[in-house]
Amino acid sequence: MTALDLKVTEIAEAAELIRAVTLEAPDGSPLPAYDPGAHVDVHLPDGTTRSYSLIDWDGGAAAPAAYRFGIRLEAESTGGSRYMHGLSEGDTVAVEGPSNDFPLAGGDAPSVLIAGGIGITPIVSMATALKARGAPYALHYAVRSEAAAAFADRLAEAHGDALSMHHDDRAGGPLDVAGIVKAADPSAHVYVCGPKAMIKAVKAAAEAEGYPAEQIHFELFDAPADQDGDTAFEVELASSGEVYTIPPGRTIIEVLEEAGEDLIYDCQRGDCGICQTDVLEGEPDHRDVVLSSEERASNKVMQICVSRAKSARLKLDL
Template sequence: MKLIVTRAEPAAEGIRRIELRSGDGAALPAFTPGAHLKFKLVLPNGQASVREYSLVSTPDERDRYEIAVLREPAGTGGSAAMHALAVGDVLEADGPFNEFALAEQAREHLLIAGGIGITPILCMARALASRGAAMQLHYAARAPECMAYRDEAAALPGATLYFDQGDPARGMPLDAVLADPGEARHLYVCGPRGLIAGVLERAEALGWPAERLHYESFKGAVALANDRPIRLVLRGSGRTLDVKADQSILDALIAAGLDPLYDCRRGECGMCMTPVLEGLPDHRDHALSAAERADGKVICTCVSRALTPELVLDL
């Protein structure tokens, strides 16, 4: 679909908020909290690419979408292209898509955001607040001037904001925030991969069930502190690969010149599901059923790893 930029302005240091509307004034496609759009961009080097940005606007605002983009100076040019947009510019986008949806069965929602990770989390928090659902929002940034939507977040019920000034010891007290998993409490986290990994590791240690942990990372798999390299044996092609501790199985397959199926890169869609012939998967996806996880015969290569030093796949 074609979207027209109707507003583009700073939201915080290095972050730009962009409002988009349909070209003909028609209502935009519906979405649920946590959804994102896929934008088709041309990078400065002329290469066509796709970038995903979460929707900050609420689902009842069918006349507009709003996103916020962090400028990444060391990136490949996608964020620079988005920051260069001006009112009247036209973008091509697909979606909305949602692999980070609220769990409707939850009785309470714990929302954690770091930096630009506030974008899907704020949409969730606004929706939950509008329906009077039980929730807590914990939002961290380096400094007030770096915190997009600071006033909007602070005004929500159950919201706590943190500014660490570059000192992690002054940041969010994870053990206190995650202390009570409850019986039907669900956790959602979005932000830098270090924050996501830290939250997931502490949540697991404090007894949170895996099925009640939800996270969004547009930069691929989240590496945890205890991850180790994997020896990957591809039975069908007769190849053996070494997967680095901070590398996903999917990325190792692509780097080796293979052409595996994949889509979301967040363990949500199941497109990269691959048969396991030997070894024990370390499931980190949200696509497999409990029975499939227990069986250990398939793995989502985009996010999951192995509990054994070697994993043999039917590839």
């Protein structure tokens, strides 16, 4: 797919550490269409790319005049958010896409939209589409504090009583996702985007209420994080007998791909399931949000983009 060179036409501060960035074609022509939940890949100066969800406020995604984003400046940024926060109006940005790993289901079934922090960005487009469709929906937006609530006034104006805001500091704790799911229509589709802890809580609550997997949708906005106590472990490939050492701070995918192994993967955040691999021997340390409780307990599969090992060696069906 060929990247488009787009011009930064507007920059605004949306909330604490969150910047709203608008990109348009230099000649003003419409940009490629996208569906709710879609993202584009932004090419960084170092040759890497970062994915950012597209925000549709007015239902213009079928022929968008602009691409709009909300980007949170991460303290441990590896380049993406720092680059986006360093842009100025008039700059040129290379963008590839759109693509969609977090689509909105069709039909008129009720929808429960749950967003945490910067996870509100794809949820905005979903709420816009559901309102236009006339489908029932509820939008729950959780943030640490009022200062961290991006687009809160605009969301309130657009969605009225359908929007419920939650501030952790005022409520004395996190959003009661289990209560939200329990109170929802059993036929509802549940969508959640935000930190891993929130996604895991929503997924567990929905599964406990008997929701089938096809009614639970999620996208992770946390990058995989190293954990204190991470140690090196070995991975043996069943097909060749090759053994690789996975040191702290590196993933199975990074080490194997660097060694020339051919792998299939996508998100590298542990939320898409593309890299799921059978475990033949050993005990994984599961760090994804894809697997069910039963799948985790079985230790028969793992997501090799983020998960590590509790045993000294894993033998994988690769």
